[in-house]
Amino acid sequence: MAQSGQGYRGSDDYIASKPLMEIVNVSIALGKPLVIKGEPGTGKTLLAHSIAEALNKKLLIWNVKSTTKAKDGLYVYDTVQRLNDARFKDKDISDIRQYIKLGKLGQSFKSDEKLVLLIDEIDKADVEFPNDLLNELDEMTFHIPELDEEVAAIHRPIVIITSNSEKELPDAFLRRCIFHYIEFPDEEMMERIVKVHYPDIEMKLVKEAIKRFYWIREVDGLRKKPSTSELLDWIKALALGGLSVDKITSEIPFLGTLLKNELDTGRFVRLSNAQGTGIFRRR
Amino acid sequence: MFTDFFYTLRKKGVPVTVTEWVSFMEALHGGYFQSSLNHLYYIGRAFLVKSEAYYDMFDLAFQEYFGGISSDPTVLDKVMEWLENPLHRLPKLSPEEMAEFQNKLEDFKKEHDMDELMRQFRERLKEQKERHDGGGKWIGTGGTSPFGAYGNHPGGIRVGGESWSQSAAKVAEERRFRNYRNDLILDVRQTKMALKKLRELKREGTQEELDIPETIDKTAKEGGEIELVFNRSRENSVRLILLMDTGGSMLPYTQLCERLFSAATQANHFKELKYYFFHNVIYQDVYEDIANYKRVPTEKLFSQFHKGYKVVLVGDARMAYSELFDINGCIDYFSSNDTPGVEWLLKIKDHFPHSVWLNPTHKNFWGHYTVDTIGKVFPMFELTIDGLKDAIKSLTGRAKPVVLQN
Numbered sequence: 167m168a169q170s171g172q173g174y175r176g177s178d179d180y181i182a183s184k185p186l187m188e189i190v191n192v193s194i195a196l197g198k199p200l201v202i203k204g205e206p207g208t209g210k211t212l213l214a215h216s217i218a219e220a221l222n223k224k225l226l227i228w229n230v231k232s233t234t235k236a237k238d239g240l241y242v243y244d245t246v247q248r249l250n251d252a253r254f255k256d257k258d259i260s261d262i263r264q265y266i267k268l269g270k271l272g273q274s275f276k277s278d279e280k281l282v283l284l285i286d287e288i289d290k291a292d293v294e295f296p297n298d299l300l301n302e303l304d305e306m307t308f309h310i311p312e313l314d315e316e317v318a319a320i321h322r323p324i325v326i327i328t329s330n331s332e333k334e335l336p337d338a339f340l341r342r343c344i345f346h347y348i349e350f351p352d353e354e355m356m357e358r359i360v361k362v363h364y365p366d367i368e369m370k371l372v373k374e375a376i377k378r379f380y381w382i383r384e385v386d387g388l389r390k391k392p393s394t395s396e397l398l399d400w401i402k403a404l405a406l407g408g409l410s411v412d413k414i415t416s417e418i419p420f421l422g423t424l425l426k427n428e429l430d431t432g433r434f435v436r437l438s439n440a441q442g443t444g445i446f447r448r449r
Numbered sequence: 450m451f452t453d454f455f456y457t458l459r460k461k462g463v464p465v466t467v468t469e470w471v472s473f474m475e476a477l478h479g480g481y482f483q484s485s486l487n488h489l490y491y492i493g494r495a496f497l498v499k500s501e502a503y504y505d506m507f508d509l510a511f512q513e514y515f516g517g518i519s520s521d522p523t524v525l526d527k528v529m530e531w532l533e534n535p536l537h538r539l540p541k542l543s544p545e546e547m548a549e550f551q552n553k554l555e556d557f558k559k560e561h562d563m564d565e566l567m568r569q570f571r572e573r574l575k576e577q578k579e580r581h582d583g584g585g586k587w588i589g590t591g592g593t594s595p596f597g598a599y600g601n602h603p604g605g606i607r608v609g610g611e612s613w614s615q616s617a618a619k620v621a622e623e624r625r626f627r628n629y630r631n632d633l634i635l636d637v638r639q640t641k642m643a644l645k646k647l648r649e650l651k652r653e654g655t656q657e658e659l660d661i662p663e664t665i666d667k668t669a670k671e672g673g674e675i676e677l678v679f680n681r682s683r684e685n686s687v688r689l690i691l692l693m694d695t696g697g698s699m700l701p702y703t704q705l706c707e708r709l710f711s712a713a714t715q716a717n718h719f720k721e722l723k724y725y726f727f728h729n730v731i732y733q734d735v736y737e738d739i740a741n742y743k744r745v746p747t748e749k750l751f752s753q754f755h756k757g758y759k760v761v762l763v764g765d766a767r768m769a770y771s772e773l774f775d776i777n778g779c780i781d782y783f784s785s786n787d788t789p790g791v792e793w794l795l796k797i798k799d800h801f802p803h804s805v806w807l808n809p810t811h812k813n814f815w816g817h818y819t820v821d822t823i824g825k826v827f828p829m830f831e832l833t834i835d836g837l838k839d840a841i842k843s844l845t846g847r848a849k850p851v852v853l854q855n
Contacts, residue, residue: 185487185491185492188488188491188492189491189492189495192476192492192495193495195479196472196475196476196479198472201499203500203501245661245665246659246661246664246675246677249664249665249668249675250675252673253673253674253675293645334500335499337464337466337499340499340500341466341468341469341499342468343499344495344496345495345498345499345500346495347501347504
């Protein structure tokens with residue numbers, strides 16, 4: 167970018183690859199939502215936190231669940247409450263406004279300052295969910311029929327959308343977004359990530375642990391490959407356990423922090439014993 | 450600018466739309482790109498490609514269009530060789546120099562357009578035969594030609610060099626995303642995703658959704674005493690029968706079929722999932738186990754399952770002519786059949802109008818008599834993600850009648 171130094175450059179506890187940084191900056195500059203996809207544990211959700219922190223903006227998180235409807239993000243009209251209030255005379259029920267509660271997307275539009283809005287795990291919702299948000303994300307306005315009022319974004323929020331690819335997102339939706347697929351970090355990148363989290367841990371241990379970690383990931387047919395967060399847990403466990411570097415090269419202690427599936431553990435132990443790569447202790 | 454690239458992408462199968470292209474152009478003209486291939490590659494990709502399944506095709510298109518650089522590996526190697534160990538690194542520029550640099554950049558933009566620059570680049574790549582350092586025309590290091598690395602020509606095209614973890618051309622060339630292609634592999638997760646499209650929503654099950662209009666209505670009728678009315682939420686009502694070939698010719702595709710099988714059994718959104726096995730073609734029995742021991746009469750499928758069930762048959766559909774068309778054509782020595790296999794297939798199609806055949810072999814190998822015939826009974830699709838998607842479309846659409854000649 168022309169004005170380097172400005173814009174998003176990663177934050178203290180988050181290492182973004184150079185392409186990702188540039189893409190974040192372009193999407194902020196153009197005001198387009200950014201769709202982030204990638205394996206679990208590649209830091210999709212953390213990216214939004216990091217952007218908010220680096221640019222000193224407030225972060226709103228909209229956690230999408232399988233039951234979430236697109237309208238929930240805009241506003242909720244609490245009809246039952248109103249119906250209930252109608253039975254008693256103590257409230258003025260003609261003012262609908264008090265029964266309209268803005269959702270996360272609505273809040274981010276109404277905010278006085280530019281916000282970072284994270285729509286987390288959008289693929290968890292129904293297949294039609296993203297399509298119902300097309301116009302809202304494109305124009306950054308929506309209409310409340312009950313009030314006959316238009317809610318328009320005062321400042322276009324920086325919208326980050328994450329997807330675990332449980333469902334595919336509709337084309338019409340993707341067309342309006344910028345897309346980036348976060349690859350699983352390579353060893354060098356992983357080293358930097360670990361260093362950011364645990365600056366004090368001995369480098370030799372980290373290097374060796376990472377080497378073992380990638381080796382485990384390459385074992386064929388694991389049900390759940392260990393991801394970054396599991397590596398971080400493991401390294402922490404190793405450091406706390408005060409194990410020497412040689413220990414890791416000869417065996418894999420605390421295997422349970424890396425492999426969370428009994429079948430995987432069994433398979434892995436069998437496989438590595440067959441290869442004669444040492445003794446494994448399960449804890 | 451680069452309009453041809455748009456068509457190259459489409460030709461390679463990346464579904465780029467005009468909307469996306471226009472926003473890409475906007476970004477390009479808005480000055481968000483450095484004139485480097487890396488920017489073009491990564492940011493262009495973010496704008497134009499919306500699924501990692503197409504990353505590989507994008508890589509191919511990128512290679513083809515920004516061709517001279519990487520399509521011929523020997524040329525690329527040579528270029529990289531010339532650019533290694535530059536004579537001098539980029540000097541630190543003072544603010545005045547920076548300003549001049551900016552001016553030069555503007556002039557350069559006026560004089561050349563990017564298409565022209567790319568053309569020249571390719572041409573020079575062709576002409577240039579040796580390493581080049583300094584100077585103002587050839588691709589090399591430390592010079593002021595618009596092409597090369599570590600030089601300081603504003604707006605030029607950068608070939609390799611530091612600062613990015615990997616150069617675009619190299620990334621494109623590595624084709625790291627090959628495994629994400631839709632038409633190649635079919636892993637359990639992807640298959641599950643594809644199977645999720647197979648659904649019909651119906652209101653069934655427990656009543657848990659608040660029906661607001663009905664509630665208001667009831668409440669009004671009760672004279673203001675609140676009466677909550679609940680409704681059934683919508684659920685998938687698809688019932689699926691999976692019939693899989695375990696014949697010898699299917700052996701090379703075992704893994705593929707296993708994946709489909711585990712995806713189908715893991716996908717818990719089906720109302721009901723039944724699976725049976727058969728050997729090459731279906732006769733009077735199907736089997737509950739892969740080893741074909743536990744027999745279930747095929748007739749029982751008809752009596753047990755109504756025609757709303759959707760049927761997916763998986764097999765290579767290749768067998769001896771007699772196996773499909775003859776009485777007692779069954780390949781197993783101890784089995785006999787008084788009705789030819791093709792009759793049974795027609796019966797199945799007749800009873801379950803929503804049925805498809807998935808074939809793990811490539812379309813090019815379907816030119817076989819039994820494959821053709823079975824393809825006429827059941828709509829046949831390749832066992833790839835794309836094929837599966839088409840199959841699901843066909844399953845949820847209207848059933849077509851069978852036309853068998855002779």
